[in-house]
Amino acid sequence: MTFGAVAYRFIGRQVLQRPTRLALTRLLHCQRFEPKLSLGTSSFLPGRTFCRASKRPRCYARRKQSTSTTVKRENATLATAESAASNTERESFWKTVEDFWRKPRTIPIPRWISPRHHTMTVSEIFGHSSFLLVAISYAVDDFLMPRIIAVAGSTAMLVFTYFHPHGRVLWLPFKWNMLFIAINSYRIGKVYLERYWASQLSDEFLELRRKHFYLMDAEDFAKLVRLGKVEEYKPGDHIASQGVSNCYMRLVLEGDLDVLRDSELTYVLEKANFVAEAGLHAGLLLPGEMESCCTVVAKTKTRLLVWDRSELVELLARDAGILRALKATLTWDLVRKLKGQRLLLSTGRVNDPEAWTVRRNEQTQHRYAAILHNILLHPYYLKKERNELNKYRMIHHIDDEAHNKALREVGWTPEEFELGHRNGHGEDMVDGRRGWKWYIHEYFIRVFGH
Structure with a gap:
């Protein structure tokens, strides 16, 4: 067989x-x-x-x-076994982590201080350090350092709330601290980004800041420069014309300009002088167009840094630090212009000083009338800028007679000006009423920056 x-x-x-x-x-x-x-x-x-x-x-x-069925069953069995082994390893790892954070540890306190044994977990140490860091942040004057400390404190609180000694995750404070970390991290990143922009300024702008904008931080000066744009003009080009509306403010970077009133020279603008600042040195934040009181002509090849007035006013309204520094710079610019006019008289470039003085007074009156016209188009600004307008009148010696004359030119009476409202005049002829969306936008800008 x-x-x-x-x-x-x-x-x-x-x-x-x-x-x-x-x-x-x-x-x-x-x-x-x-x-x-x-x-x-x-x-x-x-x-x-x-x-x-x-x-x-x-x-x-x-x-x-x-x-084939047997092979499939064997593969499924092996996969299940591997998955179970992986889950076991993962559970073992997390068990080790939780034991590390939640295991009570005895604090070595000498018996002569306290005979009792005190225990504390690593998670509780992070919880105490979080509150300690918050207390330290309150004592720091710098803008950036408190935010860095706050991020560290909130991160420590995340550890405490996730590995809480009671064994349960405290999700409510955990989520709120995540939000605080996100907001402060954004602000910290924004500061370092602004510092980077400041470091990228050209040598020309760095020298300009060192000589004329030294009261302004480098980051704020970089914001101001980035908001504007550089324009070039040839000799004889008109930058502004008398009686024509102008919505720009300019800064001379290079070259000389002649300022003419009725085709006659009144003063000269040089490097670092402002053009068409329109009361900004007195704190008047007036957006929109402003009628030019004189003609500005480029005498040599000229380069100007140009800002849109509305955009500049919006930046200054948001950032009080830039506004204060710019007002101080404009004040010194006004002093330089006055000294330049005196030099103009002493060098004999003015043929008739009396006629020149009359033109200068007319120019001042015209400028004040243009400022009044801009303000009275916005009754909201009239209520807000009344004190700054009085300051401007005091700086430029605008008496009541000149003030009333300017009011008549724009069609207002002194009584209507004092009331802040004219019969038949809308609440705001240009901007309109501000709705809730505008206020939400402004609040968002103030919290998170521009």
């Missing part, structure tokens, strides 16, 4: 009571060793017929299907 037949009989007895697919697989395995073995019409399992000669293809198909 061959080996295949012996194996066939042995396996048949073993699996007679277990008619499973596994028995068929073993039988087919034996058939590999004796391919000539004929199973005939009999079977080793009662009530079934397997692997007859005429049914061999079906037998091989079942064997292939059984093998």
